[in-house]
Amino acid sequence: LPVSMHCWQGDDVSGFENPEGSLTGGIQATGNYPGKARNASELRTDLEQAMRLIPGPKRLNLHAIYLESDTPVARDQIKPEHFKNWVEWAKANQLGLDFNPSCF
Numbered sequence: 001l002p003v004s005m006h007c008w009q010g011d012d013v014s015g016f017e018n019p020e021g022s023l024t025g026g027i028q029a030t031g032n033y034p035g036k037a038r039n040a041s042e043l044r045t046d047l048e049q050a051m052r053l054i055p056g057p058k059r060l061n062l063h064a065i066y067l068e069s070d071t072p073v074a075r076d077q078i079k080p081e082h083f084k085n086w087v088e089w090a091k092a093n094q095l096g097l098d099f100n101p102s103c104f
Contacts, residue, residue, distance in 0.1 A: 002057040004098050005050070007043065007066050040068050044089050051093070059096035062086055075102070 037043035043066070051058050067073060067082035083099075090097045 002059045002096060003054065004059040004061045004096075005047065005054075006061045006100075007047070007063055009050075040066065040085060044086075048093065051095075059098055060086075060090060061098040061100055063100045064102040 037046050047060065062083065064075060064078055066086070067078055068085050069082055073082060086097065089095075
C-alpha cells in the first residue's frame with residue numbers, strides 16, 4: 001500500500017497561500033522550525049530527499065494552502081491551474097496526489 005505523506009511535514013503547516021500570515025484555527029504547530037521550505041520548489045526538493053529514504057510506493061497529500069500563484073488567491077477562487085507545478089512534479093516522480101481542502 002502506498003504511504004501518503006502530508007505536504008506540511010516539510011514546512012510545519014505554513015503553506016504558500018499567505019506567506020506573511022500566521023497559523024490559526026487551533027493548529028498545534030509553530031510554523032517556524034529552522035531550515036523549513038520557503039517556497040514550493042524548496043518543498044518539492046525536500047520531499048524528494050525524504051521519499052528517497054522511505055521505502056515502497058508513496059503518495060503526497062497536498063493541502064490547498066500549498067497552491068502556487070503570483071498573487072493572493074481566496075480559497076473559493078482556487079483552481080486546478082494553481083497546482084500545475086505539483087501535478088507535473090508528481091508525474092515526473094511517479095507519485096499519486098491526494099488533495100486536502102485545508103478547512104482550518
